[in-house]
Every structure is written in structure tokens, then in C-alpha cells.
Amino acid sequence: MKAIVVEHAGAPDVLQIRTLPRPQPRPGWVLIQVKAFGLNRSEMFTRQGHSPSVKFPRVLGIECVGIVEAAPDTNLHAGQTVAAVMGEMGRAYDGGYAEYTLVPASHVIPLQTTLPWELLAAIPETYLTAWGSLFDAMEVQAGQSLVVRGGTSSVGMAAITLAKDKGLQVLATTRTEAKANALRENGADDVVIDTGQIADEVKRRVPGGVNGLLELIGTVTLLDSLQAVAPKGIVCFTGLLGNAWVIHEFEPMAAIPSTVKLTQYSSDTVSAANSTQALQQIVDGVAAGRYRVNIDRVFHFNDIVEAHRYMEENRAKGKLVVVVD
Structure with missing residues (x-):
């Protein structure tokens, strides 16, 4: 699979697209085919070297949206639309900057929605x-x-x-x-x-x-x-x-x-247990036009260096999203 790997802290160009083995499913964890992910300043801080607990190399990304590929010994099933948020994603273990990510079920939220992936990706963490x-x-x-x-x-x-x-x-x-x-x-x-x-x-x-x-x-x-x-x-x-x-x-x-x-x-307190109802309510509100999602720009996967540079220069007026294509 393609993944965006940081080998060491530094400027945006340390974000390198590499080919890595696809994570193997294991009990209690959810393998997600990532469709899109939002960018967050905490990922920029980690890339810059301001997260002492993070060991490189690391695939960043504290959130993503996509489809369940496998979810052994969980209440989730293959084919479900989900959002994965926090739970040390992209810090203690590889996160959402990849075609597939493996995340503890405790931080995977199932969603009922037909929103486009780039729109859905702008919602969870924000x-x-x-x-x-x-x-x-x-x-x-x-x-x-x-x-x-x-x-x-x-x-x-x-x-x-x-x-x-x-x-x-x-x-x-x-x-x-x-x-x-x-x-x-x-x-x-x-x-x-x-x-x-x-x-x-x-x-x-x-x-x-x-x-x-x-x-x-x-x-x-x-x-x-x-x-x-x-x-x-x-x-x-x-x-x-x-x-x-x-x-x-x-x-x-x-x-x-x-x-x-x-x-x-x-x-950091967000989990599936305490946030599933809220996130579904928010997603439904966006679909109904009640809540507005402010996407400043959508980047392609291969443009991750440009995306981080854009974020670092404080040019955005709203959320930055990367689609996995």
C-alpha cells in the first residue's frame, strides 16, 4: 500500500510517499481502507519534532474516514462507513496518512451517511x-x-x-x-x-x-x-x-x-463510546444543511508536501482535506 512516512522531524519535504505492507487485521482492531483525511496542526507539530513521545519513522494522521476492510472481534463489519479519530493515531502507532490504517475499535465510529468523502473527512476532529x-x-x-x-x-x-x-x-x-x-x-x-x-x-x-x-x-x-x-x-x-x-x-x-x-x-478524550452519537448528529446536520463545513482546499494524496506547507504558512480559512486517490 502507499503511505506517507516521516523518517525524521523536519520541514514539509520530510513527508515521503513509500510502499509499505498493508497492516494485518488483529482482534479488537479495525482495518480501514482510507478514503480521505483531514489535516490537523498537531500533525504539523509532530512532523516538526514537537511531540517527544513520537518515535520515527511514523505514518502521521490523527483522523480519517473510509470503509471497514476487516474488524475481528468487534461490533463493526466489513463494508461499513467509519471515521477513526485520535486514540494515539499517528503517534503511538501509524495513522491515517495511508491507503489503509489499523486502529483500535475504541476509536472507530460507525456512520450512516452518503456525504462525499472529502466533505465527510472535514468533519470528525474539527x-x-x-x-x-x-x-x-x-x-x-x-x-x-x-x-x-x-x-x-x-x-x-x-x-x-x-x-x-x-x-x-x-x-x-x-x-x-x-x-x-x-x-x-x-x-x-x-x-x-x-x-x-x-x-x-x-x-x-x-x-x-x-x-x-x-x-x-x-x-x-x-x-x-x-x-x-x-x-x-x-x-x-x-x-x-x-x-x-x-x-x-x-x-x-x-x-x-x-x-x-x-x-x-x-x-484526546474523544472515543467511540462518548462521541458516536454526537458525530452522527453533526453529520446528519451537515447533510440537512443545518451545519456548514468550511473546506478551504482539497489536496490529492501525492500533494501532501504542498498541503503541509500551505497549513504551516497559515493560509487556510477552514479545513484542509486530502483525498486518497
């Missing part, structure tokens, strides 16, 4: 991350106000769609005016140009601050984000678009306003 952040971590409610900081990312776009469907007032941020219209077209009520300091501007537009803020930029903007929410509001740390992992000299008593809550959501 929408489940946005769903978990808004509904599990933040417990948002209709009528509340929300800032999505990093709104043009794929998770940001999904979060805007979900929040508007729930009945929230949504402000979204972008660093460039050129991307502002994409946020409005996706449903954002207002757009804030992010200069690195948005708290005062947010409070000017929503007096007293917003009820919640979804932080997708990360540590470089988190302290400012904490100042943008109202008393008893909540900030959810979900993304690392700013490529910085820690806050130096963090003083919680000074940095977190009184009664403001800080939480985080990680898609």
Missing part, C-alpha cells in the same frame, strides 16, 4: 473538538455571548456554526481584515481584528464582557482573553495556533479576574 469545547467544557446556552478567538481556523469555523445554531451572539476574531468576510459569511455576528489585545474592544462591543471565550490561539493571547469575559464567565483553552506551549511567570491570582473560570478541552 467538529468534535468544537462540540466538546462548547457543550461539554463551557456548557454554553442560548442567549449568551461568545468570542471565538482564532475564528478562521477549522475548529473556529465549526464553533461559530454550532454556537449560532444554539442561539448565541457570536463575535469572531481574525488577524487580517481580508479574512473578516469569511467569518461573517459563516454566521459571526461581529468580527474583531486581533492585534494581540482585544479585551477592551470586546468590552466596548459587549459592555461588561462576554459570557464565554473559546481560546484557539493559545498561550500567547490567553491572558488578554481572560480579561475579555464578564464576571462568572468562562474561557476554554482549546487551540495552539500561536505555536507556544507555556506561559512564563504565570500568576493565577493576578491573571485570572475574580469569579472568571478557566478550563480546557482536549480531543
Whole structure:
């Protein structure tokens, strides 16, 4: 089978297409014929060498969609449409950047859908991350106000769609005016140009601050984000678009306003047991036109180096997808 292999950390051109033996089915694991996969920044970080637990060579890919080829000793069967998400895919074992992948059944979600593969591939990791952040971590409610900081990312776009469907007032941020219209077209009520300091501007537009803020930029903007929410509001740390992992000299008593809550959501918690119902609901919502999937660009398998370079240059306004052809 064809697979995209990283022999060592480095620039996008370390992604090499190789011929590898097809994985052999084993009890409790699912062999999937991969039809398409979404790209994720965590894969870029791994390729760059920022995932210490990952041993090279490795086939990357924390998600994929496709068809079950074999699933011994599981509740799945050959021919089913499935999504595979997380569970150390592309980290502890080879992931979705291949024609076939072998994944523990605990992280394979069966789906009833006729959506095209490239559209389906844009949904799992992105929408489940946005769903978990808004509904599990933040417990948002209709009528509340929300800032999505990093709104043009794929998770940001999904979060805007979900929040508007729930009945929230949504402000979204972008660093460039050129991307502002994409946020409005996706449903954002207002757009804030992010200069690195948005708290005062947010409070000017929503007096007293917003009820919640979804932080997708990360540590470089988190302290400012904490100042943008109202008393008893909540900030959810979900993304690392700013490529910085820690806050130096963090003083919680000074940095977190009184009664403001800080939480985080990680898609590492996603599994078939806790996410099958949500993902099916999301897929059905996309099929019905209730939820919008923002695909920036679809790449062919052989164009993986170009795809990673595009992602690394922060050129996307939405999800990047690779089809296995």
C-alpha cells in the first residue's frame, strides 16, 4: 500500500510517499481502507519534532474516514462507513496518512451517511473538538455571548456554526481584515481584528464582557482573553495556533479576574463510546444543511508536501482535506 512516512522531524519535504505492507487485521482492531483525511496542526507539530513521545519513522494522521476492510472481534463489519479519530493515531502507532490504517475499535465510529468523502473527512476532529469545547467544557446556552478567538481556523469555523445554531451572539476574531468576510459569511455576528489585545474592544462591543471565550490561539493571547469575559464567565483553552506551549511567570491570582473560570478541552478524550452519537448528529446536520463545513482546499494524496506547507504558512480559512486517490 502507499503511505506517507516521516523518517525524521523536519520541514514539509520530510513527508515521503513509500510502499509499505498493508497492516494485518488483529482482534479488537479495525482495518480501514482510507478514503480521505483531514489535516490537523498537531500533525504539523509532530512532523516538526514537537511531540517527544513520537518515535520515527511514523505514518502521521490523527483522523480519517473510509470503509471497514476487516474488524475481528468487534461490533463493526466489513463494508461499513467509519471515521477513526485520535486514540494515539499517528503517534503511538501509524495513522491515517495511508491507503489503509489499523486502529483500535475504541476509536472507530460507525456512520450512516452518503456525504462525499472529502466533505465527510472535514468533519470528525474539527467538529468534535468544537462540540466538546462548547457543550461539554463551557456548557454554553442560548442567549449568551461568545468570542471565538482564532475564528478562521477549522475548529473556529465549526464553533461559530454550532454556537449560532444554539442561539448565541457570536463575535469572531481574525488577524487580517481580508479574512473578516469569511467569518461573517459563516454566521459571526461581529468580527474583531486581533492585534494581540482585544479585551477592551470586546468590552466596548459587549459592555461588561462576554459570557464565554473559546481560546484557539493559545498561550500567547490567553491572558488578554481572560480579561475579555464578564464576571462568572468562562474561557476554554482549546487551540495552539500561536505555536507556544507555556506561559512564563504565570500568576493565577493576578491573571485570572475574580469569579472568571478557566478550563480546557482536549480531543484526546474523544472515543467511540462518548462521541458516536454526537458525530452522527453533526453529520446528519451537515447533510440537512443545518451545519456548514468550511473546506478551504482539497489536496490529492501525492500533494501532501504542498498541503503541509500551505497549513504551516497559515493560509487556510477552514479545513484542509486530502483525498486518497
